[in-house]
Amino acid sequence: MPAPPPAARWEPDRRKAPPPWPSPPLLVAIGRGMAGRCPACGRTRLFSGYLRVTQECAVCGAPLGQVPADDGPPVFTVLIAGAIVVALLVVMESTMHLSIWTETGILVPLTLILAIALLRPVKGATVGLMLRLEIVKPPTH
Numbered sequence: 001m002p003a004p005p006p007a008a009r010w011e012p013d014r015r016k017a018p019p020p021w022p023s024p025p026l027l028v029a030i031g032r033g034m035a036g037r038c039p040a041c042g043r044t045r046l047f048s049g050y051l052r053v054t055q056e057c058a059v060c061g062a063p064l065g066q067v068p069a070d071d072g073p074p075v076f077t078v079l080i081a082g083a084i085v086v087a088l089l090v091v092m093e094s095t096m097h098l099s100i101w102t103e104t105g106i107l108v109p110l111t112l113i114l115a116i117a118l119l120r121p122v123k124g125a126t127v128g129l130m131l132r133l134e135i136v137k138p139p140t141h
């Protein structure tokens with residue numbers, strides 16, 4: 001006597017619909033954001049100011065302004081710049097014998113330059129990562 005067929009069970013379709021904008025590989029999206037391009041298509045600019053993100057990509061329609069990057073980019077920037085400056089301080093202390101004022105005169109401007117130079121690419125990379133992971137605020141209207 002043949003075994004009875006397994007009981008058929010209905011399952012809802014839990015597959016998530018793809019977003020309406022292009023979805024490149026993760027590292028491509030991060031790299032495009034870091035370069036200041038739209039993370040989804042790479043064909044338009046991500047920023048409309050130094051740190052102001054364009055509301056929506058004019059080519060692919062990705063909701064760039066809806067990505068809630070918030071305090072992430074400044075935190076990552078402080079971590080990166082802090083690691084560089086502290087490593088440099090340790091090297092300067094152990095190999096050179098500079099006065100504290102000379103070290104201050106080198107490291108304080110370097111910290112400011114690093115923070116200003118890194119903030120924009122780090123914000124772009126964060127927006128690229130979050131857009132690729134579809135972490136987007138729902139539209140408010």
Ligand SMILES: [Zn+2]
Nearest residue numbers: 038041057060
């Ligand atoms: Zn785009």
